[in-house]
Amino acid sequence: MADICILLTTAPTPDPEPAELALALATFDHSVQIICLGAGIGWLHKNQSSRKDGGKSPDKLMKAFPMYDIEKVGFRTEDLMQIASTTEHLISFAQPMSDEAITSAISNAQHCLSF
Numbered sequence: 001m002a003d004i005c006i007l008l009t010t011a012p013t014p015d016p017e018p019a020e021l022a023l024a025l026a027t028f029d030h031s032v033q034i035i036c037l038g039a040g041i042g043w044l045h046k047n048q049s050s051r052k053d054g055g056k057s058p059d060k061l062m063k064a065f066p067m068y069d070i071e072k073v074g075f076r077t078e079d080l081m082q083i084a085s086t087t088e089h090l091i092s093f094a095q096p097m098s099d100e101a102i103t104s105a106i107s108n109a110q111h112c113l114s115f
Helices: 017-027 038-044 058-063 077-083 099-108
Strands: 003-008 031-036 072-076 095-097 111-114
Touching: 003 017, 003 038, 003 099, 017 031, 017 058, 031 038, 031 099, 038 058, 038 072, 038 077, 072 077, 072 099, 077 095, 095 099
Parallel strands: 003 031, 003 111, 031 072, 072 095
Antiparallel strands: none
16 A cells, blocks of 8 residues: 655644544555644644534544554654643654654655645
8 A cells, every 4th residue: 555644734723634534544554654844733732622513633533543553643853842842742652753854754655745
């Protein structure tokens, strides 16, 4: 199956379609990697509520990633340093990535989607 890199560059919205897309792709045995950049780090915050009544919480969707074998979830180290000095408020499996690692992940993916 395909290697897919999903770049999350915007904050979560009332309809968390990028996270749902990642789960759907993983369901069909695609290898999915998530990289959060800039405002996209908002997807990684713990204990978020849904953005609309009856909607899905971004962090609950993200916490389901390991169950779907989405184990590569990263964020740009420099972007985190602009908003916080530690990762204690982020989901535990998100890993910091250097610019070089991000560039490598994008170039090694067969498909790259950006939201």
